[in-house]
Amino acid sequence: MEINEINKINMHNHKSEGSKIYSGRDLGIEVRDLIDLDSKDKDDNKYNMIFPDDTVSINSSYFGGLFETSIIKLGREKFLEKYNFIYADGKELKDALQRNIDEGIDDALKEF
Template sequence: MEKIILKKYLPTQSHNYFNGRLEGKDTRTSLQLDIKDKNKEEITFYINKGLVGMNVSFFLGLFSKTILEYGVEDFKKRYVFEYEDENTKKLFEKDMEYGIKAVLREITPKNLLERLRGNN
């Protein structure tokens, strides 16, 4: 299982918060998550203490494609989050759950037809 140290994808070492949809998309591209998703690779995202959270925009840029394409259960099964300490875990878990809910609320061409048909 690949282990990704997420703080490496902050804009500078002085930042402690992940922010911005474009930055999330850039990180997704750098990590080649589209390829890893297609290959059903399992990934551990390591989150160091001192980091305080992830804005929903960054979450959407980084993870929405995976969740929309493969579902929440697949996302939770293959994408494991490991935290350096309990305080960091508490901060990030709320952001992660909020991010998942935001993804599921998003309107995409794929789910718009399903919503219009009343399947959602």
């Protein structure tokens, strides 16, 4: 599969208003539908998931609702090749936030 381009998915508006934490499985599922991840999982593009610089946490429930189907479908390696997680300023995620993502991937694969 050849990757054609990198697209940005802005996550700024996909959390509770005023929150620095992404939480809630139902909200994650709602966002998954809103940004049409089912179609994105099937295309040949890579995506930068852009989070606000002040994001403190992505709870496993939210992450699972948003990405569990993608992780199961793609597997860890292809999922991480396709979806890149960064802050809005382009910097890599802080260790704590990266751990949230790693744990979310592990949880999705355990469930499968």
